[in-house]
Amino acid sequence: MKKFIIGITALAMVLTAAMSASAAEWNFYGNARIGTFFEDTDNPGGTDTTSYNQYLHGNSRMGAKVNVSDELRGRFEYGTGVNVRQLWGEWDFGAGSFLVGQTYTPLYMNYSSQVWNGDNGLENYGACSVSRRPMLQLKFGGLKIAAVQPASDDLGTGGTEEIAIPKMEISYSNKINNFSYEIAGGYNSYELSTGGLSYDVDSWVIGLGAQVKFGAAYLGGNVYSGENLGAYGVKTTSDADPVVSGTTLLDNSGLGYILVGGFKFNDMVTVEAGYGYEESELDNTGQEDDSTAYYVQARLTLAPGVYITPEIGIADHGKDRNGVEEEEITYYGCKWQISF
Secondary structure, three states, rough: OHHHHHHHHHHHHHHHHHHOOOOEEEEEEEEEEEEEEEEEOOOOOOOEEEEEEEEEOOOOOOOOOEEEOEEEEEEEEOOHHOOEEEEEEEHHHHHHHHEEEEEEEEOOOOOOOOHHHHHHHOEEEOOOOOOOEEEEEEEEOEEEEEOOOOOOOOOOOOOOOEEEOOEEEEEEEEOOOOEEEEEEEEEEEEEEOOEEEEEEEEEEEEEEEEEEOOOOEEEEEEEEEEOOHHHHHOOOOOOOOOOOOOOOOEEEEEEEEEEEEEEEEOOOEEEEEEEEEEEEEEEOOOEEEEEEEEEEEEEEEEOOOOEEEEEEEEEEEEOOOOOOOOOOEEEEEEEEEEOO
C-alpha cells in the first residue's frame, strides 16, 4: 500500500508539472549524497569503540523551483524516505512578499559546511538553527516576520500541553560590499498541566551572524543566547529543557557559538575549518551541560556537480548536568555527492 501511495503521488506530480508547463516555468534539480566515515568513540564507561558507517545522507533531495509570474513563485523539495523538506509558495505584492508553507525559519543561520553526520553544519554544536518549519512569513527587503508552527514538550511529566499562540520569529539581514550580517530572535510559549498544577513554559532566543570575505578567504560565524532552548526547538546536544521541580519550573539558560574560516585555492579545491560550542545551565542549581565540535575539510570539485569532501573532526559531548563524562567521537572520512 505504501509503495502504491508513493507511486500515485509521483505520478500526480508529473502530471501536474506537465499540465502546468504552459503556465509556469519548472526548474527541476536533485542531488545524491553518501557519507563514508570511521568513528572512534570514547564511551563514558572507559571503553573505546571504532566503527565504519556508510549511509545515504538524509538531506539528499530532489525538487523544483517554480516561477508562475513576476509576482508568484513556489518550490517543493523532497528528501530521503519521501519526507517533505521544503514546500512553499510566495506572492510578491510589490511592497514585500508573503510566503505560505515549509522552509527555513528566520532564525536559521548557515555558515558551516561540516559534512559529517549528514551534513551536520555544526548544528547541535553552536550553530543557530531550528531548521525548516511550517509557517506564514512576511518579507520586506532584508526584514522577515514569521508565525511559525509552535513547539511544545511535556518535559517528561506525561502532562498536557496547551498552546494559545504560534511561535513568532523576526530577522533582519544586510550586505555591505564583502561583509554581510544578520540578527534574529524568536519567542515560543505554552502551558503545561500535570499533577493538578500548571506551568507557563516560555522560551526565547536571539542570535547574531556575520561573514566577511577577503579575496579567496572567508570568515564567518554566529552566536546565540536564550532560555529553554530545548522547548523552543533550537538544535543542541546538551539538555536544554527546563525542569519541573515540585511547584516550580526551573528555567534553562543556553548559549552557543561557531567560528568558521576557509580558503578557495581554485575552482577545484576549497579548504575549511570550523569550531562550535554550546552549553545550557539549569537555573538555581549550578547544573551545566555542554558540547564542542571542530573539524577540517577539503572540498574537491572533480567536475561540474561532482564533489568529494574529505573531513576529520572531533565531537566532544563534555559532561552532563550531574558532572558525568559523556562520549567523545573522533571521526574521519568523506562525503560523496553528485548534483543533477
